């Protein structure tokens with residue numbers, strides 16, 4: 133057991149004036165200098181008060197302004213002063229909310245009231261502050277038990293956690309979240325975790341299926357594009373864009389294998405194929421000899437498969453009146469969401485708000501990761517982040533320190549407290565283009581039997597086979613040429629060559645034939661020339677003898693004559 137727990141710095145009454153105190157400390161040397169200067173020039177001041185008076189006055193004023201500036205900068209930039217400021221805020225909070233005790237103490241003048249603050253401690257780092265409040269049944273205990281959202285607003289941070297030890301309640305508030313923002317080049321995938329901020333990851337195996345919500349113009353599409361950018365490096369993505377907007381144009385990029393859909397029929401078919409893919413992958417998994425129930429696809433180094441739908445509500449509106457299509461689609465979606473995890477099939481859903489009208493709440497609960505960008509109405513936040521965040525103050529922030537922020541929102545895994553989120557920063561103003569970046573990513577070939585359910589797989593396979601045959605033919609064409617060409621080049625009669633060739637073939641030196649001609653390759657050309665030379669040398673007596681001599685010289689026999 134620990135004898136002593138360090139909870140941080142205790143909040144004191146004087147902290148409420150700490151900014152004034154630190155300012156005075158900066159100003160004090162100037163004040164001393166002014167007094168000393170006045171003392172040195174006292175006689176002169178008595179005779180001519182004005183010029184020296186102006187000089188001293190403006191010096192004092194300047195030193196006040198200078199020390200105010202220094203003080204301001206210290207509180208802006210230096211952690212030590214930021215801690216002092218937090219102590220100031222807490223001290224004022226306790227005093228202004230009457231969270232203090234008043235004791236009567238005897239002094240020379242009689243009884244006076246003395247204020248004492250309850251024990252409240254602050255511990256602060258650059259990204260987090262912890263505030264501990266004493267409980268022990270004091271009269272403020274009930275207030276101290278429910279300060280999560282108050283502290284969150286007070287420190288412009290994110291309430292993350294509250295915990296108890298036997299005497300205190302401790303709140304953790306994340307602060308300066310914008311400093312944890314990363315840029316697109318820092319978005320990476322480690323194992324199954326995609327890095328979205330310095331300290332925020334989406335682990336798609338653990339928190340399978342992602343729900344992205346956000347109002348128009350809040351940065352939803354850009355966030356999805358960043359997620360796609362990361363996922364393309366580790367798996368396959370099918371994109372459904374029923375609005376036929378930004379994402380639909382990605383179809384042209386080979387890295388997507390043409391699996392980008394906009395029409396309702398294509399999207400339903402895409403869902404169907406993914407269900408079949410999932411089933412096939414289960415078959416593949418169970419066929420491994422070491423498969424045990426609960427073994428994940430990752431165990432066999434298989435790659436994940438993502439199905440991304442941008443604006444599900446738009447798709448539902450498209451099939452509003454067709455109940456059979458609706459129920460078909462819902463059935464596919466339900467199967468993937470409930471059963472896809474082990475096989476590595478995940479859904480990413482983007483919606484303005486995940487309304488029960490478009491996606492059943494029971495199904496929505498199975499989206500284990502939730503992310504919002506831009507501003508939502510309070511019902512929207514309730515739908516996105518559920519009961520665990522009922523009392524959370526979701527702040528609308530369009531500017532930070534006078535600078536417009538885009539892509540700001542909240543993130544939480546299901547049932548947990550939501551934290552402030554900043555989507556990876558995209559330098560669009562410097563000409564960054566997702567289209568170009570996707571084009572640079574190496575294409576991941578469809579590998580595995582389960583991909584045979586995709587139409588594109590079959591097409592790709594077919595065209596690959598066609599290319600192979602073409603290449604083989606080309607190879608043949610390069611190596612072989614028509615016999616006629618060879619005869620013309622060496623001034624030989626075709627009739628003579630036609631006589632020799634059957635004898636050569638008897639010795640296993642076989643010639644390729646196209647529809648209309650005998651083809652010859654370089655090795656055979658050499659042999660033919662040697663045979664003719666031998667024939668001449670032997671006094672033009674017998675071709676078979678000449679052939680035999682050359683063939684035996686080359687050590688060729690029946691069936692060995694192929695170069």
Ligand SMILES: Nc1ncnc2c1ncn2[C@@H]1O[C@H](COP(=O)(O)OP(=O)(O)OP(=O)(O)O)[C@@H](O)[C@H]1O
Pocket residue numbers: 346347348349350351352353354355506538539555556557558559560
């Ligand atoms: N992470 C980001 N980095 C840089 N700029 C961003 C980021 N997020 C959003 N923006 C800017 O905000 C604009 C709107 O973003 P986006 O198109 O993603 O919004 P949206 O929510 O998808 O809107 P809509 O629903 O109308 O399509 C972008 O064109 C871009 O200029």
